[in-house]
Amino acid sequence: MTYTAPAAEQRFVLDVIADVPGLAALPPYANATPDMVDAILAESGKLASNVFAPLNAVGDKAGARLADGVVTLPPGFADAYGLYVAGGWAGLGVAEAHGGQGLPFAVAVAVQEQLTSANMAFALCMMLSQGAIEALAAHASPELQDRYLARLVSGEWTGTMNLTEPSAGSDVGALKTRAVPHADGSYRIKGTKIYITWGEHDAADNIVHLVLARLPDAPAGTKGISLFLCPKILPDGARNDLICTGLEHKLGIHASPTCTMSFGDNDNCVGYLVGAEGAGMRAMFTMMNNARVQVGLQGVAIAEAATQHAVAFARQRVQSAKFGGSREAVRIIDHADVRRTLMTCRALTEATRALVYLNAAAVDRGHAGDAAATGLADLLTPISKAWATDVGVEVASLALQVFGGMGYVEETGAAQFLRDARIAPIYEGTNGIQALDLVGRKLGMDGGTHWQELFAQIGDTLHDLNANAELAGLAPWLDDALTATRAATLWLAAANNADDVAAGATPYLRMMGLTLGGWLLAKQALAAQKQRDAGIGDAAFLAAKITTARFFAEQLLPQVGALSAPVTRGAATLFAISEATLAA
Amino acid sequence: MTYTAPAAEQRFVLDVIADVPGLAALPPYANATPDMVDAILAESGKLASNVFAPLNAVGDKAGARLADGVVTLPPGFADAYGLYVAGGWAGLGVAEAHGGQGLPFAVAVAVQEQLTSANMAFALCMMLSQGAIEALAAHASPELQDRYLARLVSGEWTGTMNLTEPSAGSDVGALKTRAVPHADGSYRIKGTKIYITWGEHDAADNIVHLVLARLPDAPAGTKGISLFLCPKILPDGARNDLICTGLEHKLGIHASPTCTMSFGDNDNCVGYLVGAEGAGMRAMFTMMNNARVQVGLQGVAIAEAATQHAVAFARQRVQSAKFGGSREAVRIIDHADVRRTLMTCRALTEATRALVYLNAAAVDRGHAGDAAATGLADLLTPISKAWATDVGVEVASLALQVFGGMGYVEETGAAQFLRDARIAPIYEGTNGIQALDLVGRKLGMDGGTHWQELFAQIGDTLHDLNANAELAGLAPWLDDALTATRAATLWLAAANNADDVAAGATPYLRMMGLTLGGWLLAKQALAAQKQRDAGIGDAAFLAAKITTARFFAEQLLPQVGALSAPVTRGAATLFAISEATLAA
Incomplete structure (x- = not known):
């Protein structure tokens, strides 16, 4: 696939809807000057087009592979990850106090959109690490931050979120993984987690797993859940007692290893408490809220990529005379019905982009102390997540249709967009859960x-x-x-x-x-x-x-x-x- | 997958909407007594549930394979095809004069719905053969009918439609395959056809290819197109000069071999003219119209199967307490939002079924001499094809969502419904073409x-x-x-x-x-x-x-x-x- 970052459009929405110039006037975001934002979008656009996009079909075809607990990424992915780290992209939206570049979430989201358009399965890795960074920055002890945060912010290490278990999907409170206090102040974790995105891979030296578990005396439901950090490699260089035991065979995002993770098979999985005991769900929500915005963004990103792909095809494919016109065959972009499809794709993509960027900017304003902005961000988040991911699937399907029979053939690439897009309405809280969150919690707030x-x-x-x-x-x-x-x-x-x-x-x-x-x-x-x-x-x-x-x-x-x-x-x-x- | 034929629902729609009792009062359809229809639906339901359904996932996983021009079907398919032939199903809707059972198209459609719900990729083979039977019954010479029709009606041989070429998709008139008259009254065919459904396979002794081609002096566009019958095996037992040179790697219907067919590589592909020279498009439209109804039916069939699958899951999966209710987790069918999804699936499935059956019955009435019914059938056909196939995709996607994360994992089977369903809005005239047919031709008719x-x-x-x-x-x-x-x-x-x-x-x-x-x-x-x-x-x-x-x-x-x-x-x-x- 070819992908061209829509930098002018992104910049326009950042200015007009997210009001990044206004954000840059707030102390935390002084770095977000117009020139800086332009330079960033231009550079990340190159990374997306030149490094991520060429691996999109490769990753779909090869998929991530598991053997003896080791996950091998598709060819080229580990090297590409190295370029991402070398460019310093992992710390873009992280506060300078934590070693990041202190740019607004809204700008980080624009960059992440580009990477996701180019290669959603790969960009998921970055998204998960961002969540881990956020959770540790907000809740971990200075000691844990010293040991893990800097390496996540540099991108050397990647992070994961471990919530789901076979009987605890939407109902996180039903989880059964156990954490037992250990004499040295750490814990021993035991349990099985499923659907762990990028839970194991060969592109980084260490993986920082954030794991929800229960203490032996914890109350039932979400109040009894605590958050633990379980590194793949322990501080002394030894391998922790955790392993990937399975990869899911999925409809799409084949290059993203979706792992079954087994913690403590030998009763020796070391975990460190993040935040207070029993405060795990609260810590998880810190990262989950922004992750929901980012999943909404995946809808935007796939919609953008699929639309670009379909427009390019419609401009060159000659087929049939115009309806009611002369007998001469024209390019299909000249057919009104195809134009309707492309305009629908474009309008939905731009509308969802604006919503997600607005949402991200509200998060930024909230972080800068604006309580009303936090309320707005909370209200918008389920809408961004659910509506934009529904749109991602809808646009991918419309774009596929433009290709006719070729759209159904995998080599064309249109089908991959649809397959990849289809996960987004499901994970990070299904769209049904988002709707209940909206009517049950968000509407009535304040x-x-x-x-x-x-x-x-x-x-x-x-x-x-x-x-x-x-x-x-x-x-x-x-x-x-x-x-x-x-x-x-x-x-x-x-x-x-x-x-x-x-x-x-x-x-x-x-x-x-x-x-x-x-x-x-x-x-x-x-x-x-x-x-x-x-x-x-x-x-x-x-x-x-x-x-x-x-x-x-x-x-x-x-x-x-x-x-x-x-x-x-x-x-x-x-x-x-x-x-x-x-x-x- | 498990599939239970919705025989009561089908029978109700056949009675109330298609008015099969009224059809049975017409001379051609006297066989369609209520008892006969019940017996047929019960028997075909067994074939669908016990033979076709167990091969659905098998076929998706193994796919059809090509080596040296030979296509091998997934394990079990050839035997299952044998059972279909032995049951006499191929001739169900064929006139008794041609060796069939003389039942209405509406009843044949109900049977085909069951087979398609159980295994769409496999049932496509039957659908294509029906089209070939129709075209030969309506347009072939008695001689050609003697040689080929009976073996298609018995199911011993299968049939195909060869329209599409790389530069002639929606624009059939742009096709380039050539037919040159031969001294013995036959023709020599030369050209390449793509996207030929069930173009080659190992379940029948012979394959009857219906091929659109141009005579050397034919005018441009659709008026210059003639229809030819090219058997895989010639009457003398020799192999005809035609071969499958490629299989498409598709999003779904993996068990259905989608072939690139090369005719006349050695300038010796024998073809027999069907109908008059230059009348190929008209002959093709005979079969295409009913094929469009049958593709609409695929939307209904997948919607039915996906809905059954999702309802069964929702009845057993326990997850989360009811919104605003006590803390006890309930089965997800008890959640109002899931019920909404299932009711939407059901309502769309039943509405499209009624439309397609009504359409089929109008075709039947037209065949019995009711010109107004033919007009109605013509008007309904693009709506049946396009709306029902859009619904098939929509319902498959809604049903997948009911499974949450499990829906995205291939083993569950929900994703296959979506992948299989996605071809139907494309082939047999894209849904955009159907819409133009509706507003451009059908509304203004008579x-x-x-x-x-x-x-x-x-x-x-x-x-x-x-x-x-x-x-x-x-x-x-x-x-x-x-x-x-x-x-x-x-x-x-x-x-x-x-x-x-x-x-x-x-x-x-x-x-x-x-x-x-x-x-x-x-x-x-x-x-x-x-x-x-x-x-x-x-x-x-x-x-x-x-x-x-x-x-x-x-x-x-x-x-x-x-x-x-x-x-x-x-x-x-x-x-x-x-x-x-x-x-x-």
Whole structure:
């Protein structure tokens, strides 16, 4: 595959939606000057295009292989990882106090988008390490930080998250892995974890496993869970008692080793407590929230890559005369139906990108002390994760369709995007879990001020659109979407039957995603118009921004209204058919 | 996988929607008595469950293999094919005059649905042979029929369709394969065909290839195309000069050999003309129309199988407490969000099944001399093909999601449904081509009488609903859908810019699919109510029919209105961004 980083688009969204210039005015992010951001995106774009992308099909075909507890990555991956480390990319978004470059999460996310577009299976490794860095930076003792954090920030070592067990998937609180205190202050860990991404591989000298486990006297459920650091290689250079016993045979992301990890087969797996006993879930959520934003980003990244791939094909493939036109065969990009597909891909990609970058910037503002921003980030996170990953699958499938029969043949590469994309709605909390998190926890937070504030901002944009001769046509579509979404929100807030709320969760999350997407594209159209009128920037790019916002408003925003009934019809019909009849 | 044929549901749809009792009153279909149909569905259900289903995962894993022009099927396939032949299944829907059992296409479709649910890759072989039988029955000389038709009807030999070439996919008229007349009245064929389904295999003694080619003096485009029969083995027992030179490495249907076929490498490939010179496309369309219905059926079949699979898992998998409930973990079928997913799967499966069976029965009525029924079948065919295959992919993906992480692991089998389903929107005319066929050809046929008649029938059902205390609640949803669809139809009929019509084609087809689906489920609800009140049939099944119709009306029909704008906004926005900017 070839991949070209959409640096102009990324920069525009970082400026207009994430307000990185505003972030750079805050003490922690002073490094994020416009020149620095441009230089970073240009360099990471090269890494993505020249190093990661050429390995994407290689990794899919060869996959990660396991023999005797040793995982061998596909050819080229270990060397590529070396280039990533040498470039200092692992510390990009890490605070300078921890040896990083102190750039905002929003900028790190833009870089990670590029790497993920180019090679999602590989970029997962980086994503997991980022999570481990975050958890250790926030919760580990200075001693543990000294020993492990610096090597993760440099990229020399990689990190993992070990939550899932065979009977504890979405229900993390059901996990059974045990941790027993040891005389030297460490613990001995025993248990089996499954679906451990990049749990074992041959590209780094050490792997820092963060493992959720229970102390012998711990209470049931999530309150009894503590977090432990189990290094693959112990400080004295000996191998810890943990091993990869299996790799999953998956639909996609073949180059990402999805490991079954066995801890303490010989009762000698050393673990170090991270944070307080019983505070494991809280520590895990620190990293999980940002990981959810990053998984949403995977949806954006695959959508971008698949769209680029399909546009390139549509520009060169000649097939059939135009509908109702002369008999001369044209390139398929000239067919209106193919254009519709490509515009849908583009609009969804840009809308989800804006949402994820906005979310990341809210995380940054929260870290800089803005409590309202943290509330916004918390509200947006399940929407970013679920809507953007659904979009990733949808766009990958639309893009595959552009190739016709060739799309179904693996060598073309379109099918890999679909296979890779399909994991993202599942892991890091299924999209159903995200929807329940949104309606059950996030809407009601702080008395609902966060969604109220968000809707007020959409109202401001509506005001700007209505006052704008060129863009006023977007307003009715966005207004209808906002009205329907607000009504659904109020219905959920007033509902007093938990099943009814749960029944509406998934369509409600989609309403929110679409409405926010339409809003963020409209904001970009307003900004593009301003830049154009001021003679700043590339005219074609700015005109396209306005067109894409219009397309999204007219063609996709109407879906919001169609989701009102699904949100508000309650659970009765869903449970009216007995399960025996459902199975018949 | 386990698969249980939904015989009660199939029988209900055959009775209520396809009106098989009415068909049995027509001379060609006198054999289709209720007892006979029940016996057939019970027997084919056993074949599907006991023979086809156990080979589904086997076939996916082993795939078809090619060496030196010989294709070896996965273990067990050749024997299973023998059982299919021994059961006389190949001739089920073939007229008695040609040695078949003379049952309606609608009944044959119900059988084919079962086989496809159990093993889509394998059932494709049967589907292709049916197409070859149809083409030869309609267009071949008595001599050719004598030599080839009987062995296809018995199932001893299988058949293929050879249309596509590297530069002639959707644009069949661009094909280059040559046919030169030979002194003995036969022809010599030379050319390469790609994507030939079941083009070579080891389960039958001979393969009857139907090949589109051009005579030396033929005009350009589709008018210059003729149809030829090229047997793998010639009447004298010698091998014909045709060979499989490659197999595609595909996303799914691995057990179905997708062949590159080389005809006449030694200038000695014997072909026999089927029908008149230059009439090849017409002959091909004979089989293609029914093949399109059968591909739509693949969407139904995969949706059914994937839904069964997900329901079975949801009934046994225990994970997490109910939202807002006590802390006790429950089976995931008790979670409202999972129920929503399963109900969506069920409603979409039943709606598309009804549409495809209705379509098949209209084909039958047309064959029996009802010209209006032929018009209806022609109108419905692109909707059946495209909407049902889109639904197949959507339901397979929803069903996969129910499994969480396990859905992404190949051993579970959920991923195979998605991979297999994904071809159906592509082959036999991409869904984009179907949409253009609908708006460009089918709507305007016979002055638009066919869609007018269809909408009038929906109006009749609305009348029945409104007069029915229990079911009147369905009417407003169906009424809104019909109103929007009618308005979109009139807009398309009045549009005088071909690009605008083409731009609206895909969302319009989806409007039609959803509206027809909601209508056909409402019709079933009315019939179920009648049976229930008369004390006929299984009460739980009939109650579920009413619930499913209500779910579809309230939850899915609102999408129709959201498609009005996409249909009617025209092409301008789609082409507003230059392709260079689109690619940037």
